[in-house]
Amino acid sequence: MIQGIGVDLCSISRMEKAVESAHFSHRVFSPEEIQYACRKARPARHFAGCFAAREAFSKASGISMYSLAFGGGMWIERTGSAPIVRCSQTVLDLLPHKGTERIHLSLSHDGDYAVAMVVLVVRLQQTL
Numbered sequence: 166m167i168q169g170i171g172v173d174l175c176s177i178s179r180m181e182k183a184v185e186s187a188h189f190s191h192r193v194f195s196p197e198e199i200q201y202a203c204r205k206a207r208p209a210r211h212f213a214g215c216f217a218a219r220e221a222f223s224k225a226s227g228i229s230m231y232s233l234a235f236g237g238g239m240w241i242e243r244t245g246s247a248p249i250v251r252c253s254q255t256v257l258d259l260l261p262h263k264g265t266e267r268i269h270l271s272l273s274h275d276g277d278y279a280v281a282m283v284v285l286v287v288r289l290q291q292t293l
Contacts, residue, residue, distance in 0.1 A: 168262050168285040171224030175217040175279045181209035193219075195240035213279035214248075214272040215241045221283040222250060222268070228259050241270070248272055250283065262287040 184190045190199060194215060202211035216234070218241050223230045233239040238256035241248050250268040262285075269284040 166287055168287045169225035169227070170282070170284050171221035171226070172280065172282045173217040173220035173224065175213040175220070175281075177207075177209050177213045177274065177277050177279055180213040180216060180279075184209060184212050193234050195237070197242065198240055201243050210274045210279060214274055214281060217279050217281035218248075218250065218270060218272060218283065221270075221281040225283045225285050226260055228256060232256060232259065241272075260285075 190212070194202075194212065198212070198215050202208040202215070205211050219233045219239055220230060222228070222239055223233055228238075233256065238253045240251050242251045248270055250270050252268075266288045267286040269282075269286065271282045273280050
């Protein structure tokens with residue numbers, strides 16, 4: 166059963182200015198996200214995607230953006246097949262349904278925007 170859906174759009178040019186501040190970058194993004202983005206030709210595109218993913222997750226889960234972005238509670242892990250959402254135990258404990266089974270994430274960027282969509286899925290509880 167779908168617990169929540171969230172979507173967010175982030176301006177890449179705005180993120181480009183924001184990540185000029187090392188303080189901002191290290192406060193918001195995980196070391197792995199920073200390394201991944203900085204290996205790319207246009208790092209701001211990837212930072213914007215990660216930021217949009219946090220906003221989308223916040224909207225889908227109802228967890229504050231502060232807990233996700235500034236508390237190190239959520240980050241994006243890049244795998245060979247697709248990016249995935251990773252959460253600290255603190256954030257997992259804040260989820261409204263403790264049985265959250267899957268966090269689906271889709272990221273894309275085009276022109277000056279990055280977009281992220283998050284879908285939270287919970288197990289259905291069988292009643293007898």
